[in-house]
Amino acid sequence: MNDVRKQLTHLFLETLKAYPVSISEAEVEASLQVPKEEKFGDLSTHLILKIAKETKRPPRALAETFSKELWQAIQASTLASGLEKIAVEGPGFINFYYTRDQITGVLNRIKKERADFGRLVPETKRNILLEFVSANPTGPLTVAHGRQAALGDALAKILQFCGHRVTKEYYNNDEGVQIQTLGKSLDFRVEEKLTGTSNEIPENYYRGDYLAAIAEKLIAEQGADKLRQMPTAERLALCTDYSKDTIFLGIQKDLADFSVTFDHYYSQKELGTSGKVEKTLQELKDKGVVYEGEGAVWLRSTDFGDDKDRVLIKSDKSYTYLTPDIAYHHEKFKRGFDEIIDILGPDHHGYIARLKASQAALGHDPNQVRVLIAQLVTLFEGDKQVRMSTRAGEFVTLRQILDEVGKDAGRFFFVMRKFDAHLDFDLALAKSQTPENPAFYIQYAHARIESIKNAFKEKTGALPSAFSEAVAPPILNKLSSAQEIRLMQLLSGFGEAVLGAANTLEPYRLVPYLMELAAAFHRFYAENRVVTEDDELTAARLVLIDCTQLVLRQGLGLLGVSAPLKM
RNA sequence: GUCCCCGUAGCUCAGUUGGAUAGAGCAACGGUUUUCUAAACCGUUGGCCGCGUGUUCGAAUCACGCCGGGGGCACCA
Numbered sequence: 074m075n076d077v078r079k080q081l082t083h084l085f086l087e088t089l090k091a092y093p094v095s096i097s098e099a100e101v102e103a104s105l106q107v108p109k110e111e112k113f114g115d116l117s118t119h120l121i122l123k124i125a126k127e128t129k130r131p132p133r134a135l136a137e138t139f140s141k142e143l144w145q146a147i148q149a150s151t152l153a154s155g156l157e158k159i160a161v162e163g164p165g166f167i168n169f170y171y172t173r174d175q176i177t178g179v180l181n182r183i184k185k186e187r188a189d190f191g192r193l194v195p196e197t198k199r200n201i202l203l204e205f206v207s208a209n210p211t212g213p214l215t216v217a218h219g220r221q222a223a224l225g226d227a228l229a230k231i232l233q234f235c236g237h238r239v240t241k242e243y244y245n246n247d248e249g250v251q252i253q254t255l256g257k258s259l260d261f262r263v264e265e266k267l268t269g270t271s272n273e274i275p276e277n278y279y280r281g282d283y284l285a286a287i288a289e290k291l292i293a294e295q296g297a298d299k300l301r302q303m304p305t306a307e308r309l310a311l312c313t314d315y316s317k318d319t320i321f322l323g324i325q326k327d328l329a330d331f332s333v334t335f336d337h338y339y340s341q342k343e344l345g346t347s348g349k350v351e352k353t354l355q356e357l358k359d360k361g362v363v364y365e366g367e368g369a370v371w372l373r374s375t376d377f378g379d380d381k382d383r384v385l386i387k388s389d390k391s392y393t394y395l396t397p398d399i400a401y402h403h404e405k406f407k408r409g410f411d412e413i414i415d416i417l418g419p420d421h422h423g424y425i426a427r428l429k430a431s432q433a434a435l436g437h438d439p440n441q442v443r444v445l446i447a448q449l450v451t452l453f454e455g456d457k458q459v460r461m462s463t464r465a466g467e468f469v470t471l472r473q474i475l476d477e478v479g480k481d482a483g484r485f486f487f488v489m490r491k492f493d494a495h496l497d498f499d500l501a502l503a504k505s506q507t508p509e510n511p512a513f514y515i516q517y518a519h520a521r522i523e524s525i526k527n528a529f530k531e532k533t534g535a536l537p538s539a540f541s542e543a544v545a546p547p548i549l550n551k552l553s554s555a556q557e558i559r560l561m562q563l564l565s566g567f568g569e570a571v572l573g574a575a576n577t578l579e580p581y582r583l584v585p586y587l588m589e590l591a592a593a594f595h596r597f598y599a600e601n602r603v604v605t606e607d608d609e610l611t612a613a614r615l616v617l618i619d620c621t622q623l624v625l626r627q628g629l630g631l632l633g634v635s636a637p638l639k640m
Numbered sequence: 641g642u643c644c645c646c647g648u649a650g651c652u653c654a655g656u657u658g659g660a661u662a663g664a665g666c667a668a669c670g671g672u673u674u675u676c677u678a679a680a681c682c683g684u685u686g687g688c689c690g691c692g693u694g695u696u697c698g699a700a701u702c703a704c705g706c707c708g709g710g711g712g713c714a715c716c717a
Binding site: 103108109110113117119122123125126132162163164166209211246249250251367368369370371380381383384385386387388389391393394395419420421422423424425426446448449456489490493494495497499502505506509510511513514516517518520521523524525526527528529531532581584585588589592595596598599600602603604639640 | 642643644645646651652653654655657658659660661662663664665666667672675676677678679680681682697698709710711712713714715716717
């Protein structure tokens with residue numbers, strides 16, 4: 074349908090030449106949209122309303138005249154077979170109605186292109202580094218990380234589908250104050266277990282129960298006596314490495330079970346030892362954007378849009394969190410990426426300006442740095458909010474979500490809302506295998522299609538020959554019910570739905586599309602029997618549902634949700 | 641105080657580069673199954689699109705000002 078829009082744009086501009094208006098090709102093309110309501114045709118434009126004023130003519134009358142001229146141009150073009158009619162409706166909208174062949178044409182394209190169907194190649198292919206999760210290895214992943222993981226992985230799939238190159242990266246904060254604290258926290262627990270005492274956990278120590286489990290594991294591996302005799306400093310160092318490594322392995326396991334994979338894990342520690350942090354600092358100094366004051370070293374980030382200058386080196390000579398992160402992002406640019414996307418938690422809101430400013434200070438284009446803030450997740454069990462407090466060391470982990478609601482519903486729920494809006498996650502709903510659960514609703518449509526195909530195979534031994542042809546057969550004109558037409562119209566819109574998600578970096582945009590497609594299928598199913606005595610109609614309908622199944626599977630796949638054959 | 645996000649049906653939310661009568665799902669009520677999965681479908685009820693002013697032929701959408709909710713504003717990470 075995309076080329077219909079292109080051709081129509083061309084004819085529109087040609088016809089418009091006789092009018093005293095100037096309007097760009099892009100504007101015309103953008104105005105040609107699939108109307109919200111089916112009754113307004115397959116494609117619609119409100120452009121006449123826009124230009125009516127310029128031509129000093131009443132919009133409706135102008136639209137009438139113009140559409141007649143346009144129709145003549147269409148009749149003389151290759152579009153003639155694709156368009157049934159055009160009509161002026163409302164205050165001056167021009168609506169285009171496709172012919173049956175044009176509408177069923179989508180099935181041909183799906184059969185031909187299969188997994189490539191809907192891939193709209195963008196004007197510029199970007200080389201994108203997508204950093205997400207990047208949780209400190211100081212505790213298990215929480216629901217907040219789960220949302221970021223689901224978002225990041227889905228976004229990567231969507232961008233890749235649209236032809237961009239995406240590298241998924243996890244920045245591991247494997248050194249620094251919080252790692253030191255983690256080591257001390259584990260050492261404290263080990264001490265407790267070795268001596269059998271139970272003391273108040275010091276302020277600022279990590280206090281989650283997972284540390285007690287790690288302490289037990291360490292003691293079991295090393296032996297209690299050996300740990301008792303170990304010099305204090307040595308044992309602390311052991312605890313630090315052990316806790317960090319154990320937790321990080323746990324994080325990777327959680328992610329793997331959530332079907333979230335990374336191309337690279339980037340170690341902050343290695344960044345530090347590589348000398349790149351110092352080199353970046355020197356670059357900043359050379360550019361004259363660094364100064365000393367109050368015993369610290371500052372970045373003049375206010376020159377680059379930040380609302381205050383930022384400390385790079387504290388008065389105790391250690392770096393702030395920002396400093397290695399500047400070097401890290403500098404590296405991303407040097408590695409050749411032309412777009413850098415970070416998905417961060419809501420507590421990093423104030424961080425965006427200084428990160429962008431730092432990259433601008435290094436001479437990079439700050440607009441190439443996109444920071445997406447994934448807002449908070451509030452867990453509900455039905456109406457009841459599930460309370461959590463990180464300070465007390467209690468939080469709901471991603472592992473719990475995986476165990477309770479499973480991967481598919483978990484991933485679907487995490488991405489079903491725009492990332493910058495708060496997410497209410499109803500555990501009871503996600504767990505439920507009922508129609509209220511949108512994930513199941515869509516998956517069910519997919520499974521239902523499979524069972525129809527199986528029913529046919531059982532009855533006749535194999536799918537009809539017309540079905541297995543690469544290009545759908547001419548009998549598609551048998552598809553004429555309102556539900557069938559609607560289904561095909563929606564299938565045509567798949568590419569645009571994905572592109573919309575890619576352009577806005579919002580995976581959730583696929584959700585309403587898939588809901589609508591699933592609903593259209595269920596409606597079709599209720600009104601039209603697929604396997605009938607009419608062999609041609611049966612074959613045509615089998616092609617239709619097979620194409621629907623493929624698009625459902627593709628769409629769910631882009632969200633990281635599986636498409637079961639049986640439910 | 642300041643910056644960002646949110647405010648649409650009883651609930652959860654779509655719809656926002658301005659367009660046609662503001663849409664779904666859930667909840668409530670009523671109906672549909674001899675036949676491919678009723679985890680489904682159909683129907684009914686339900687709206688000062690937070691409030692106000694402005695811009696416009698046209699505003700849920702844009703601008704400004706309020707009100708309400710959440711979050712960010714470290715020599716923490």
